[in-house]
Amino acid sequence: MGQNHEQIYQRAQDWVREAGAMVKNFLENNEILHETKSHQADLVTVADRSVEKFLVELIQKHYPDHKLLGEEGMGENTKEFSGYVWLIDPIDGTANFVSQQADFVISVGLYLDQQGVFGIVYDVMRDEMIHALKGKGVFFNDKRIEKMDEQLALIDSMLSYEHSLRTEAQVKAGQKLLELYPRVRGIRSYGVTALSLARVAIGRVNGFITMGTNPWDHAAGAFLVQEAGGKVTDFDGNDLPLDRRSSVIACNPGIYDEILQFIRERKIHV
Structure with a gap:
């Protein structure tokens, strides 16, 4: 495919931080009205839909050949997983978002032929981004995390x-x-x-x-x-x-x- 994974990864981090700022703006303006989906505790808000729409539009603009699968269905929600596929949860933990305004994240992963390229999980309210590019280690914001100790009981x-x-x-x-x-x-x-x-x-x-x-x-x-x-x-x-x-x-x-x-x-x- 010949695409620059490092560039896509860095762009995606910037986009996710921008999306986090959008979420905070919704909270500051008390715009957390919600609807139910599959059951009473399965919630969706305008923030979920707005964040997914924001990310999907950026991905489609910069990487039109990439496929998308998102919780709120703003992309084409592919069922075919060859090539590049983005998997997006605009707010994982919507019930926490609505009830606590904390303990929710934005989650974005990119896969190529069903193998991970990078992953980004952003805890918006704590401003904690855990992220990794294949083979480059896991980072907590800018700090690299040591690999796990395999001797754990x-x-x-x-x-x-x-x-x-x-x-x-x-x-x-x-x-x-x-x-x-x-x-x-x-x-x-x-x-x-x-x-x-x-x-x-x-x-x-x-x-x-x-x-x-x-x-x-x-x-x-x-x-x-x-x-x-x-x-x-x-x-x-x-x-x-x-x-x-x-x-x-x-x-x-x-x-x-x-x-x-x-x-x-x-x-x-x-």
């Missing part, structure tokens, strides 16, 4: 966990997953896939587990974890798909086998 690990409890099957699966609690130092729930994955990449938590999340939620963050030396698969040990929802294990490689075995032994799936 599960009992010394802090995990992040995200799980819906809307059906009986989900409740039963969630109860099985919580049996992991005595084996770790602690479990936290942020309610934001991309934020949780970014925190794994920079070592604030050591692993993230969810039974179901969309590709625009995990694309950038999963790439960050891998670039930090982490292991990322679904509950069957397979690479994450870009064309459908998926379970996710993303963690320090020292604890991956134990977590995967735990899930397999309990046959945890929804």
Whole structure:
């Protein structure tokens, strides 16, 4: 393809920061009216749609041959993943955005033939950008992050966990997953896939587990974890798909086998 990945990566960081400023402006003007989508807690705001439209228009202007997949459907929402594909969640954590005005992120990932090129996760209110270009290391704003220590023990690990409890099957699966609690130092729930994955990449938590999340939620963050030396698969040990929802294990490689075995032994799936 011959495209300058470094240039695209730097541009994308600038665009995401501009999008973050847009979000702050919505908050300052108290423009956080929301609608529901699939259920009462599945929210969308004018900020979600405006940010995705802003990013999609820039991508289409500068890279018209690239494909797009975004949560709010402002691009063509490709179902074909050869070549360059951008995966965008304009506000991951919309419920947090509406209720708390904190703990939400902008997530942007670029893939080439289903392999990550770069990932950017921007915590708008903390002004914390976790980002990486393939083979160049993970950065927290301008600071490079050390790769993960592979000698980590599960009992010394802090995990992040995200799980819906809307059906009986989900409740039963969630109860099985919580049996992991005595084996770790602690479990936290942020309610934001991309934020949780970014925190794994920079070592604030050591692993993230969810039974179901969309590709625009995990694309950038999963790439960050891998670039930090982490292991990322679904509950069957397979690479994450870009064309459908998926379970996710993303963690320090020292604890991956134990977590995967735990899930397999309990046959945890929804």
